[in-house]
Amino acid sequence: xxxxxxxxxxxHRANLERVVRAVRMAGSxxxxxxxxxxxxxxxxxSNIVRELKDGGTVQVTPTSAGGRxxxxxxxxxxxxxxxxxxFGHSHLRVAVGNLAxxxxxxxxxxxxxxxxxxxxxxxxxxxxxxxxxTTGISPEKLIGVGLGVPGPIDVETGALGSTSILPGWAGTxxxxxxxxxxxxxxxxxxxxxxxxxxxxxxxxxxGSADLxxxxxxxxxxxxxxxxxxxxxxxxxxxxxxxxxxxxxxxPVCRCGNRGCLETFTAARYVLPLLHSSHGADLxxxxxxxxxxxxxxxxxxVIADVGRHIGSGVANLCNLLNPSKVLLGGDLAEAGDLVLDxxxxxxxxxAIPSAGRQLTVVPGTLGGRAEVLxxxxxxxxxxxxxxxxxxxxxxxxxxxExxxExxASDGSPEGPREGREPGRTGGRTGAADPxxxxxxxxxxxxx
Numbered sequence: 136x137x138x139x140x141x142x143x144x145x146x147h148r149a150n151l152e153r154v155v156r157a158v159r160m161a162g163s164x165x166x167x168x169x170x171x172x173x174x175x176x177x178x179x180x181s182n183i184v185r186e187l188k189d190g191g192t193v194q195v196t197p198t199s200a201g202g203r204x205x206x207x208x209x210x211x212x213x214x215x216x217x218x219x220x221x222f223g224h225s226h227l228r229v230a231v232g233n234l235a236x237x238x239x240x241x242x243x244x245x246x247x248x249x250x251x252x253x254x255x256x257x258x259x260x261x262x263x264x265x266x267x268x269t270t271g272i273s274p275e276k277l278i279g280v281g282l283g284v285p286g287p288i289d290v291e292t293g294a295l296g297s298t299s300i301l302p303g304w305a306g307t308x309x310x311x312x313x314x315x316x317x318x319x320x321x322x323x324x325x326x327x328x329x330x331x332x333x334x335x336x337x338x339x340x341x342g343s344a345d346l347x348x349x350x351x352x353x354x355x356x357x358x359x360x361x362x363x364x365x366x367x368x369x370x371x372x373x374x375x376x377x378x379x380x381x382x383x384x385x386p387v388c389r390c391g392n393r394g395c396l397e398t399f400t401a402a403r404y405v406l407p408l409l410h411s412s413h414g415a416d417l418x419x420x421x422x423x424x425x426x427x428x429x430x431x432x433x434x435x436v437i438a439d440v441g442r443h444i445g446s447g448v449a450n451l452c453n454l455l456n457p458s459k460v461l462l463g464g465d466l467a468e469a470g471d472l473v474l475d476x477x478x479x480x481x482x483x484x485a486i487p488s489a490g491r492q493l494t495v496v497p498g499t500l501g502g503r504a505e506v507l508x509x510x511x512x513x514x515x516x517x518x519x520x521x522x523x524x525x526x527x528x529x530x531x532x533x534x535e536x537x538x539e540x541x542a543s544d545g546s547p548e549g550p551r552e553g554r555e556p557g558r559t560g561g562r563t564g565a566a567d568p569x570x571x572x573x574x575x576x577x578x579x580x581x
Contacts, residue, residue: 162235163236166180184206191213192211193210194210212237217278218317220280220282222326228506229506230266230509231267234517236336243502277319278320280319281323281508282321285325285352288309290371322513324512325358331346332511333500334461338499339498340498346359346458347455348460348504349461351465352401353402356374377401377447379395386399420468423465423469427469437469445478445481445483452481453489458492459493460493468497
């Protein structure tokens with residue numbers, strides 16, 4: 136039967152998808168939170184949740200909210216499997232999760248990603264297959280993969296936007312390559328955006344609709360969340376904070392300019408400052424540990440890096456006025472040794488009204504932020520209609536039992552104007568969180 140637009144059955148179907156979308160994005164919500172995030176009445180939400188539970192699309196567990204008993208709603212863990220793949224310049228990390236936002240398996244291994252794209256994809260394919268096997272889940276249940284790479288992504292094609300950042304990947308399309316190997320849809324984004332998404336869903340960014348995630352590693356990038364959604368820009372290069380010019384007569388950057396923020400903060404430029412006193416095998420993680428232990432040289436370098444990052448953050452404040460900035464990567468482990476200089480620079484260079492509203496904090500997910508963001512990317516892109524159709528194939532009727540899109544008093548509960556989240560970021564897969572910034576998130580095993 137073909138549904139007529141505006142009919143009771145089509146409204147009901149739309150409400151089913153809105154509830155599934157809200158739960159899918161958050162991981163777990165109480166029914167009251169679903170009602171707030173979707174604009175549906177409590178009675179309609181209760182009926183829809185009951186229908187989805189009977190059809191095997193969601194699972195309901197007892198919980199508490201505000202000291203009162205409540206029911207937490209999440210997607211059924213048996214409904215499908217998703218995979219996150221994170222390529223760093225020196226590591227590969229893969230995580231396997233389910234639709235209930237539970238991480239089932241995770242593993243990282245060292246790899247020189249810059250050297251060869253073919254080797255990187257070979258290793259990723261092998262690690263994905265091995266981890267899926269360890270979970271005991273059938274490979275047929277894999278429904279999508281999120282992929283993070285340390286460079287800008289063309290939002291139209293899914294290809295790398297700059298070959299100077301990953302020279303060994305010139306001419307490759309990461310999305311198409313991994314999709315052809317694994318046989319499922321692949322959604323790709325840069326590592327900073329995925330770090331922001333991971334922290335927004337699972338970490339220190341929960342409850343913030345406007346934030347920036349600054350990742351400082353071999354390069355420097357920012358993942359920007361504006362009005363609850365990752366902002367990529369029309370070409371996918373938004374957030375390249377590492378190429379803000381601090382000194383036009385400074386060191387030559389790999390981008391071809393001089394004095395970029397990256398040349399004063401990234402590991403490849405910072406570590407040589409300590410080679411003569413601490414040896415050539417120094418890593419940023421080791422510098423952070425030595426600084427925490429009181430080494431004066433490492434403390435000075437960390438503080439200088441923090442001040443330079445703060446200059447870039449102040450520019451972000453003046454332009455975008457975020458409420459929170461999270462620092463990720465190894466540098467975040469330095470805590471206030473790096474965060475206090477960041478805050479000092481923000482106080483000095485940001486306009487007072489923007490600086491006063493800003494909170495600068497470390498990310499809480501550490502090196503896992505990007506791979507968890509890759510999982511969240513798949514969950515954000517997965518079609519709600521696909522889940523419902525799969526349930527219908529198992530005997531779940533999409534037009535029965537939930538009040539046909541109306542509240543218990545008979546009033547229509549169609550989509551509220553302006554509340555339907557739009558998709559951004561082209562075909563790469565963009566986050567479109569459904570629900571307000573204060574939506575609670577529950578993630579097991581994270």
